[in-house]
Amino acid sequence: MKPISRRDFLKFGGLTLAGAAGATALGHSAGGASEVAAKPLKPQMQHGDDLIPGIDGEVDHEANGFNPTEILTDFDYGEVSALPNGQTLREFRIVAANRNIEVLPGIGFPAWTYNGRIPGPTIRCTEGDRIRINFINGSDHPHSIHFHGIHAGAMDGVPGTGPGGSVAPGGTFVYEFDAEPFGLHLYHCHVFPLARHIAKGLYGAFIIDPAGGRPPVDHEMVMVMSGFDVDFDDANDFYAVNGIPFHYQNHPIPLKTGETVRIYLVNILEFDLINSFHLHANFFNYYPTGTSLTPIEYTDTIMQTQAQRGILEFSYKHPGMYMFHAHNTEFAELGWTGMFEVTE
Amino acid sequence: MTEQTTKSRFTFRTLVLLLLPIVALVGVIFLFLSTGGGLDFQSVAPIEDLTVERYELSPGHIDIYVRNSGPEDLTLAQAIINEAIWPIEVTPNATVPRLGRATVHIDYPWSYGEAYGITLFTTNAIAFDVEIPVAFNTPEPNSKTFWSFALIGLYVGVIPVFLGIFWFPVLRQLGRRWMVFLMAVTAGLLIFLGLDTLVEALEAAAEAPGPFQGIGLIGIGAVATFLLLDALSRKQVNTGSDETARRLSLAYMIALGIGIHNLGEGLAIGAAYNVGEIALGAFLVVGFIIQNITEGLGIIAPVLRDRPGISSLIWMGLLGGAPAILGAWIGGFAPSPTLAVLFLAIGTGAIFEVVYEIAKLIQKDTGKQAMPLTIFSGVLAGMLLLWVTGLLIK
Numbered sequence: 001m002k003p004i005s006r007r008d009f010l011k012f013g014g015l016t017l018a019g020a021a022g023a024t025a026l027g028h029s030a031g032g033a034s035e036v037a038a039k040p041l042k043p044q045m046q047h048g049d050d051l052i053p054g055i056d057g058e059v060d061h062e063a064n065g066f067n068p069t070e071i072l073t074d075f076d077y078g079e080v081s082a083l084p085n086g087q088t089l090r091e092f093r094i095v096a097a098n099r100n101i102e103v104l105p106g107i108g109f110p111a112w113t114y115n116g117r118i119p120g121p122t123i124r125c126t127e128g129d130r131i132r133i134n135f136i137n138g139s140d141h142p143h144s145i146h147f148h149g150i151h152a153g154a155m156d157g158v159p160g161t162g163p164g165g166s167v168a169p170g171g172t173f174v175y176e177f178d179a180e181p182f183g184l185h186l187y188h189c190h191v192f193p194l195a196r197h198i199a200k201g202l203y204g205a206f207i208i209d210p211a212g213g214r215p216p217v218d219h220e221m222v223m224v225m226s227g228f229d230v231d232f233d234d235a236n237d238f239y240a241v242n243g244i245p246f247h248y249q250n251h252p253i254p255l256k257t258g259e260t261v262r263i264y265l266v267n268i269l270e271f272d273l274i275n276s277f278h279l280h281a282n283f284f285n286y287y288p289t290g291t292s293l294t295p296i297e298y299t300d301t302i303m304q305t306q307a308q309r310g311i312l313e314f315s316y317k318h319p320g321m322y323m324f325h326a327h328n329t330e331f332a333e334l335g336w337t338g339m340f341e342v343t344e
Numbered sequence: 345m346t347e348q349t350t351k352s353r354f355t356f357r358t359l360v361l362l363l364l365p366i367v368a369l370v371g372v373i374f375l376f377l378s379t380g381g382g383l384d385f386q387s388v389a390p391i392e393d394l395t396v397e398r399y400e401l402s403p404g405h406i407d408i409y410v411r412n413s414g415p416e417d418l419t420l421a422q423a424i425i426n427e428a429i430w431p432i433e434v435t436p437n438a439t440v441p442r443l444g445r446a447t448v449h450i451d452y453p454w455s456y457g458e459a460y461g462i463t464l465f466t467t468n469a470i471a472f473d474v475e476i477p478v479a480f481n482t483p484e485p486n487s488k489t490f491w492s493f494a495l496i497g498l499y500v501g502v503i504p505v506f507l508g509i510f511w512f513p514v515l516r517q518l519g520r521r522w523m524v525f526l527m528a529v530t531a532g533l534l535i536f537l538g539l540d541t542l543v544e545a546l547e548a549a550a551e552a553p554g555p556f557q558g559i560g561l562i563g564i565g566a567v568a569t570f571l572l573l574d575a576l577s578r579k580q581v582n583t584g585s586d587e588t589a590r591r592l593s594l595a596y597m598i599a600l601g602i603g604i605h606n607l608g609e610g611l612a613i614g615a616a617y618n619v620g621e622i623a624l625g626a627f628l629v630v631g632f633i634i635q636n637i638t639e640g641l642g643i644i645a646p647v648l649r650d651r652p653g654i655s656s657l658i659w660m661g662l663l664g665g666a667p668a669i670l671g672a673w674i675g676g677f678a679p680s681p682t683l684a685v686l687f688l689a690i691g692t693g694a695i696f697e698v699v700y701e702i703a704k705l706i707q708k709d710t711g712k713q714a715m716p717l718t719i720f721s722g723v724l725a726g727m728l729l730l731w732v733t734g735l736l737i738k
Contacts (some may be wrong), residue, residue, distance in 0.1 A: 051404070051451055053428040053429050053430055054429065054430075104421065104429070105422070107422055107465055230465070230469035231465075231469055330428075334429055
């Protein structure tokens with residue numbers, strides 16, 4: 001609103017003196033403006049303890065068909081059998097479907113999903129396994145699954161590489177390849193316009209364990225970082241890990257002191273250049289892409305661009321409430337914030 | 345006999361014939377709504393519109409007053425303030441009916457003097473932006489702020505108008521030609537003010553919620569005011585008032601027109617003050633006094649040859665200037681774009697009607713001796729006077 005008369009104060013007075021000048025000038029006539037300028041800024045804040053960004057209420061997880069608390073530890077190992085040559089075969093069934101997701105209480109988002117959830121299922125296997133993905137496109141748009149990994153071009157899920165590059169609505173395709181290299185990867189739709197197909201929700205984590213496995217830990221978790229552009233202006237309105245903004249702020253992840261934790265962290269955030277992860281009051285070992293068993297850094301903050309991923313390992317020494325969030329603070333206050341609740 | 349028949353036909357058959365199309369209309373509407381009339385009205389995306397009427401800041405708290413100006417109910421779901429999600433509370437209800445109002449309450453630690461951008465999201469993920477260019481405590485309607493706004497009105501309205509009226513004793517001694525010139529100056533001033541008021545009305549109309557049809561309101565307010573004042577002045581002629589009385593009432597009408605203009609001005613000032621867009625420096629107030637002194641001059645022009653009492657002059661000055669105070673109060677404490685449109689439209693109609701009255705008076709005065717150049721230079725001088733003094737303030 002901008003109700004300005006022919007007197008057009010704004011252009012004349014500018015914003016510099018602000019409204020206070022008016023009030024004071026009226027009271028004390030001419031000297032008013034300079035008096036105000038000389039005064040220190042008065043902080044008109046009331047920082048209540050509980051005054052933090054966030055949401056009241058809860059999205060309807062049941063109607064959504066998924067709950068981030070469950071996604072955290074939900075690893076899909078597929079249907080396991082052995083091939084004649086002795087190789088392990090893991091079969092997965094992934095259905096692309098349109099789905100209205102309540103991303104924040106009251107706000108619906110017409111999402112595109114793999115198996116009705118955001119992120120899609122966390123596919124997990126061991127190095128050298130044969131992976132067979134039965135992909136069914138149950139939506140009204142062409143979609144595909146593009147895996148990060150080493151495989152034949154026809155299995156890459158990109159338009160122009162064959163029938164698997166773009167699967168028509170109602171169509172099916174079987175993606176099949178050997179799992180390599182070991183590490184933490186991801187998959188997503190690669191049909192164009194790519195940004196929209198990713199931003200609408202078609203992505204998930206893809207874990208290939210090394211042949212001998214990783215050292216055992218007390219907790220393994222997957223965290224897929226993404227955002228939602230609910231008004232379709234090609235800029236994210238909300239940010240989240242595992243689909244729902246602020247979920248782990250409202251539902252802290254329980255841990256015990258001394259317990260070892262491994263987080264598989266994937267960034268698939270569209271529109272923004274980078275994403276990040278910061279762990280409070282602690283440090284972690286970081287294994288970028290998980291392709292080595294030796295950490296490259298001992299830190300408390302890492303940065304990932306889209307499709308970058310890595311494994312974090314840590315344990316908490318002291319009990320308490322500990323925040324973890326994107327250290328792009330804007331993202332943090334728009335939903336990408338969670339808490340660990342550490343008890344003895 | 346014919347008269348009898350006409351009467352009876354009017355009572356029965358005419359009534360039926362009168363009602364028939366209305367009954368048929370109800371039937372058509374019912375049919376259309378129940379069948380869709382063969383047209384597909386399914387919209388691809390929900391159409392929602394929200395008008396932000398004003399906001400209020402108090403320590404640690406932001407209130408946003410909104411009106412649903414869309415075709416259907418909408419439900420407010422979430423808010424983002426400067427790129428952060430903050431919990432909101434909506435009263436009386438998050439679901440706002442068409443043309444209904446609601447208030448969004450947000451506990452937020454805003455800081456003095458900073459800018460805030462708020463985005464309100466509906467359940468259909470439609471975003472509406474609210475800009476707070478400069479944050480400061482919204483003046484509450486208490487005795488102190490009432491007095492502040494009264495002072496604003498006093499400076500921009502009452503004082504300048506009275507200063508202009510103080511010229512009365514001097515101007516009385518002018519000759520006939522100069523008096524006609526002054527009347528022409530007044531007409532020029534009023535034409536300038538009328539255009540200005542009309543533009544303000546158009547600007548306010550753009551901000552009013554769509555269903556209230558701001559432009560239509562301008563037409564209604566301006567035309568109705570014009571015709572009403574015209575009817576009043578004709579009635580006075582018919583009842584045989586003498587020339588002196590009619591000139592006095594013209595002066596009152598000029599005062600009224602200017603008063604409504606100043607009311608509109610007060611509205612804008614009050615509202616601008618509330619959103620921090622106004623910095624009333626001493627220089628600005630000086631500019632106001634210089635420009636609005638001409639308004640006082642215009643009021644007394646028709647009665648220079650008469651002997652209006654002091655009380656008349658005081659009443660005219662108050663009528664012309666005091667509405668600025670009222671406007672500042674309304675604009676400051678209960679701004680409403682729709683109300684502003686109506687006030688400004690009334691002002692437009694009143695001012696142009698008064699120009700018409702002055703034209704009639706000049707015509708009568710110059711009946712014996714035409715003074716086209718005097719009138720031309722007077723009207724032009726009046727308009728230039730406001731344009732030049734406007735340079736001080738713009």
